[in-house]
Amino acid sequence: MRQEDQHEVRQLPLFSGMTQENFSRLMRAAYVQTFPPQVELLREGDRSDFLHVVIEGSVELFATWNGRETTMSVARPVSTFILAATIQDAPWLMSGRTLEKSRIVLLPSEDVRKVFAIDNVFARAVVSELARCYRGVLKDAKNLKLRSSTERLANYLLRWQKAHGGGARFELGLEKRRLAARLGMTPENLSRAIRALREEGVSVNGMTVEITDQARLSAFARPTPLIDDPNL
Numbered sequence: 001m002r003q004e005d006q007h008e009v010r011q012l013p014l015f016s017g018m019t020q021e022n023f024s025r026l027m028r029a030a031y032v033q034t035f036p037p038q039v040e041l042l043r044e045g046d047r048s049d050f051l052h053v054v055i056e057g058s059v060e061l062f063a064t065w066n067g068r069e070t071t072m073s074v075a076r077p078v079s080t081f082i083l084a085a086t087i088q089d090a091p092w093l094m095s096g097r098t099l100e101k102s103r104i105v106l107l108p109s110e111d112v113r114k115v116f117a118i119d120n121v122f123a124r125a126v127v128s129e130l131a132r133c134y135r136g137v138l139k140d141a142k143n144l145k146l147r148s149s150t151e152r153l154a155n156y157l158l159r160w161q162k163a164h165g166g167g168a169r170f171e172l173g174l175e176k177r178r179l180a181a182r183l184g185m186t187p188e189n190l191s192r193a194i195r196a197l198r199e200e201g202v203s204v205n206g207m208t209v210e211i212t213d214q215a216r217l218s219a220f221a222r223p224t225p226l227i228d229d230p231n232l
Helices: 002-013 019-029 083-088 109-118 119-147 149-163 176-182 185-201 214-221
Strands: 031-035 040-042 050-056 059-065 068-075 079-081 095-098 101-109 169-171 204-205 208-211
Touching: 002 019, 002 050, 002 101, 019 109, 050 083, 050 109, 068 079, 068 176, 083 109, 083 119, 101 109, 109 119, 119 149, 149 185, 149 208, 149 214, 176 185, 185 204, 185 214
Parallel strands: none
Antiparallel strands: 031 101, 040 095, 050 079, 050 101, 059 068, 059 095, 169 208, 204 208
16 A cells, blocks of 8 residues: 555544554555446445545445435545444445545454454544534425425535535536435425526536525525534
8 A cells, every 4th residue: 555545534524633653553455446437335234344435536425215316415534434333233224336446445354343342542533533423414304394495405515515625616516416315305306496596696507507696595595503504
């Protein structure tokens, strides 16, 4: 595993405070692999053999039931995903596939659990990361239960705009089918929500979004940090 890849992993809050000895132990059997788009990395229901760290590209986490499929989240650099399954030695509750060419670090789950048992700083970092993920799930639930589909889309656009420089023009970040699933709606409902937001100062052309009236959109969306702030 290249030193620059190890350096990127080391910078994550999950790994930054642990001892160098334990970090080296964790990296000993780790490796980096480059995957093309649309490769299934993990399957819902399988055991967690590896903890994955995305260092380039993006990975869609999705779930299926009774012939239906929905996007749960998208992991982007530099981040881990499905940490809980690794720590608990439990089956994955989601599947994962690359959305684009992606470089992934694979850390053997057994090694992660061994270091978790002996490195107190790492253990506290794991607890903090799991708490952050739990709060993210609560925010998603509030977003789905308290907002209409058009309000969910409006707040997604405001969050995405802020995360990508704050300019009036930006890209959606996900193809519309996956964005609809991520926001808990059908593609048809997403199309209706896009049309409805024209009156609130939003223009969508293909994958390009232009916010023509920021104040009007914000007044309609009424964002709150208790749902929309990823750092809270």
